[in-house]
Amino acid sequence: MAGIYIHIPFCKQACTYCNFYFSTSSYFKNNFITALAKEIAMQSHYLSEEEIKTVYFGGGTPSILETQELEYLLTELSKHFSFAENLEICLEANPDDLTPLKLKALKQLGINRLSIGIQSFKESDLLFMKRSHTAKEALQCIEQARIEGFDNLSIDLIYGIPEQSNEDWLGNLNRLEGLGINHLSCYALTVEDNTPLYHDIRKGKIKALDEDLAAEHFKILRNWSKSEHWEHYEISNLCKEGNYSRHNTAYWNDEKYLGLGPGAHSYNGKERQWNVPNLKYYIEALKENKLQFEKESLSEANQFNERIMTSIRTMWGIDKNLLKSKFPKYFPYFEKQIAFLDGDSIINTDRHLILSDEGKFYADGIAAKLFIED
Numbered sequence: 001m002a003g004i005y006i007h008i009p010f011c012k013q014a015c016t017y018c019n020f021y022f023s024t025s026s027y028f029k030n031n032f033i034t035a036l037a038k039e040i041a042m043q044s045h046y047l048s049e050e051e052i053k054t055v056y057f058g059g060g061t062p063s064i065l066e067t068q069e070l071e072y073l074l075t076e077l078s079k080h081f082s083f084a085e086n087l088e089i090c091l092e093a094n095p096d097d098l099t100p101l102k103l104k105a106l107k108q109l110g111i112n113r114l115s116i117g118i119q120s121f122k123e124s125d126l127l128f129m130k131r132s133h134t135a136k137e138a139l140q141c142i143e144q145a146r147i148e149g150f151d152n153l154s155i156d157l158i159y160g161i162p163e164q165s166n167e168d169w170l171g172n173l174n175r176l177e178g179l180g181i182n183h184l185s186c187y188a189l190t191v192e193d194n195t196p197l198y199h200d201i202r203k204g205k206i207k208a209l210d211e212d213l214a215a216e217h218f219k220i221l222r223n224w225s226k227s228e229h230w231e232h233y234e235i236s237n238l239c240k241e242g243n244y245s246r247h248n249t250a251y252w253n254d255e256k257y258l259g260l261g262p263g264a265h266s267y268n269g270k271e272r273q274w275n276v277p278n279l280k281y282y283i284e285a286l287k288e289n290k291l292q293f294e295k296e297s298l299s300e301a302n303q304f305n306e307r308i309m310t311s312i313r314t315m316w317g318i319d320k321n322l323l324k325s326k327f328p329k330y331f332p333y334f335e336k337q338i339a340f341l342d343g344d345s346i347i348n349t350d351r352h353l354i355l356s357d358e359g360k361f362y363a364d365g366i367a368a369k370l371f372i373e374d
């Protein structure tokens, strides 16, 4: 079983914190769709005929596409790949695109999961982040999606926003009650290089982000998830009643995936490759039947480090038996390194190494202490 990710590189406007690959001009949209259809055909053997269990439209803003464009892409995919019976088709969407008409059409098309970029239910946060939607639209689109029969709904929220008090953050989480959402992704606001947020902080227009505020909000999230019975199954992901993101869980379980579109990454178990993140080059190359990507073979050390990084972030932690059987050469080093970790940050049993509540906020730093140098 494998997954397909399709990167749709268009957005209405640039959110202040975002460093994903996207363009705010849709001038090349038609050419992009043509190029994408060609890439689908050219990459049809990448997953060695494995059955596809998830198709994920990410971005950018996939909900910017017309229903006919999405239908065309799904038809092209179905010509070249074999879909599993219970295929999950997930579409990332922004609230301002999700009109009742659009939602109805998406449902008819077979999209069976929506991941909605809400980010906050508070107007001032949305203005600060330069989101393209209002708080009212955020609530309305969730309600409307439920009316249209979407019962597999995920939303994204951001915490650690300057001026976002603990009460504001908890208020965002409490807004979820009764909305019928079964999956939640929560990210700390970060400053990525060359984003508008980065420049505004450098110019002193905005004060630097406060890591203590983000840590405090993460603690609120942990407590809220326990009291409201959300499974906090990965550092940034929570769900109700086992509704884990099938697409992302496959990444964490080392399954193969094909990424299509500019900047998209692929993994076939041995190598990782990524398309050039440039829309013009992408279109020009495919016009000449060429694929523009870079590739790296994963060394054993790379694979070990990736296993550590992805599994330590989950509630299941690192399965020591599995790690030992897959990486016998590195296992003694791993066991030795555990002794250097802060005891309050981890739960170390015979079978698993799991992050404690205290350790979860510092997952990346803790994982780095267990890495092998290549």
Ligand code: SF4
Residues within 6 Å of the ligand: 010, 011, 012, 013, 014, 015, 018, 019, 020, 022, 059, 060, 061, 094, 117
């Ligand atoms: S809509 Fe999403 S991809 Fe586009 S700029 Fe905003 S955060 Fe980035």
